[in-house]
Amino acid sequence: MLKVVNLECHRSDEVIFKDLNFKIDRGDNLEIIGSNGSGKTTVLRLLLGLIPSFSGEIHWSTSQDSSKSEENYTSCFYQGHQIGIKPLLTAYENLKFSTSGFNSSDDEIALVAKRVGIEGFLNRRSSDLSAGQKKRIAIGRWLLKDFNLYLLDEPFTALDDKGVKLIEDIIAEMNSRGSSFLITGHRPSRLKSHKIYLDQKNER
């Protein structure tokens, strides 16, 4: 579905990363692991076109045969380091007014809220919620609509063990439905995935 060849990125003459090669197929998971400043976020933003300057090749394709490419990132979901939960909106509104939720019915949203464990707080302002609960709203957004690829920037931070377990379950469940995940983190997770270590690539 996504194939990256010899990806390289500079920022003011400094190489952030180079010779990055990976491939994600339908239902696959890929983890990019590295310390702070190793360019994890840059990789994700670069794939999405938010950083225009890079060298290397990025191939997107819907089906398995890579000849039929150029689907671009239309069916991608991105969750950045900032998860974009507005404190003045209720949990319900935060789910509804998002990339994935604007076509969802109230029933669907209630179902998703139950799945991620915020059904009791749906009409509460997000400013009253804890960091972990906000994170759960963000997880709820993944479920509102099926995307082919999810790009998640450090999804495990600010979550307790239960929350981590929830993410792992959800990812496994969505894998079986054909969605793929590209995840960054400081250390490898328990997910079944290919793992790429950015720090080792970077040695100069």
Added chain:
Amino acid sequence: MGSPPFFYRWSTTFSPWLALLAVIVFSAGLFWGIGFAPTDYKQGDVYRIIYIHVPSAILAESIYVLMAVCGFISMVWRAKIAGMLITSAAPIGAGFTLIALVTGSIWGQFTWGTWWVWDARLTSTLILFFLYSAIIGLHSSIENKAKADRAVSILAVLGVVIVPIIKKSVDWWQTLHQSSTFTLTSSPSMSPDMYQPLFVCVLGFSFLFIFMLTNSLRGEIIFRERDKLWVKNQFFGQER
């Protein structure tokens, strides 16, 4: 022309000749205009300010158009040198606008007895000066100079749309409030004796501008690329 090293090398060769040409034509024009052109029978000798005032005013406007063209190029094709050109041209353009304003004001004090009139010409030139200031201010506020170039290009392009509107609207605004008593273009057809030095002056000022721009652009290029290898070799010298 597009690459900074090429421009730098090219300008190293041509800059002295450009300076020579500029100084010759510039001083010839001013010398002719201030020293030898005949006295105006209506205004007396003070009209000689025209040889400073009009070329500056012409440059003030054409430099802005140049910047807008560069802005468009830098926005569409991301040409590095176009962005640097705006950066270097803006202070020079602001300088010529200032000259046009100040000399016009001095001239006005002599002939009209007042430093300033809210005439359409004067007002729109003043606004042009504000536009230059906005561009210089925005550029200096952004630390990343490549970003600053592109931000400034947006303003330059916006300006070229808005400048004609300002010109027109100031005219309308003027006619609505009071009929203008004075216009700067009151002298009807000038005599060739006065017109020829003016032409030389415009030419000399333009050459001077090109030299100033090259000079300033060289500094900008060296500053931006001071960590690059070619600058280390050509500017700082090869010996270590």
Added chain:
Amino acid sequence: MNDRNNTLDWFMLVMRRDLILSFRRSATYLTPLIFFLIVVTFFPLALGPSQSLLSSLAAGIIWISALLSSLLAVEGIFSEDYQDGTMDQYFISTEPVFVLIFAKVLCHWLVCGAPIILASIISSLFLYLPSGVLFALIESLLMGTFFMSLLGALGAALALGRSAILSAIIVLPFSIPTLLMGTAIMTAAINQQDYSGFLSIMGAMLAIGIPGLCLLTVEAIKLNYE
């Protein structure tokens, strides 16, 4: 998965969200309103209470105050969305971003510009504006404040993450045509001349300005993504 009215859906989404957000934070619509009223009050204090003087200056005073307050109000329009990652979602979406930016500006004008126009009706009484020209004032302010919102959005995008006053300084010189047009309409109305020509010029400026300025604003926001 291809919804037909996807762009319209996005437009409504951004509008609804921004409207809800602005109404929950009362400062967004109260600050420009109060600023406007204070500035208008300052003029009689500085110029003296002479009725004939104020009456002749009223249109200009109201216009300057409306212009300044709608410009100051627009300053923070993108900063929150940019910082909390919502802006990323706009740029990832395959919808044309300038439509979403336009939604934000339109919403901002509804929340800040419209109250200012209402307040200008009240302040026209304080300043003894000739009552016959009130309609011209409203007409010219409707277009003028919207143009200022568009310009202010561009300034805010250019000064994103930098000082607030900078965006005002950048944009003020570019707002002069609007001011001149507005006062031209008012002067014509006071002299009982036909001002529909100026009105249509302003409309034309707006018609070019909406797509043009929104596109430039998108360019300006993109600068922060490099």
Added chain:
Amino acid sequence: MLDSLHVLFIMDGSGPYVWLCFFVLMFVVSVNIILPIIRMKKIYKEGRLED
């Protein structure tokens, strides 16, 4: 010779105005030429120090 110079400076009373304009011109132009040169000299010095 001196007389004609005198005439050139005074110009029937309008001389001060014309020459004031001339000095404004020369001042602004030279500032715009000299500042970039000073800047280049400074970059050169700093670059040398780094090496």
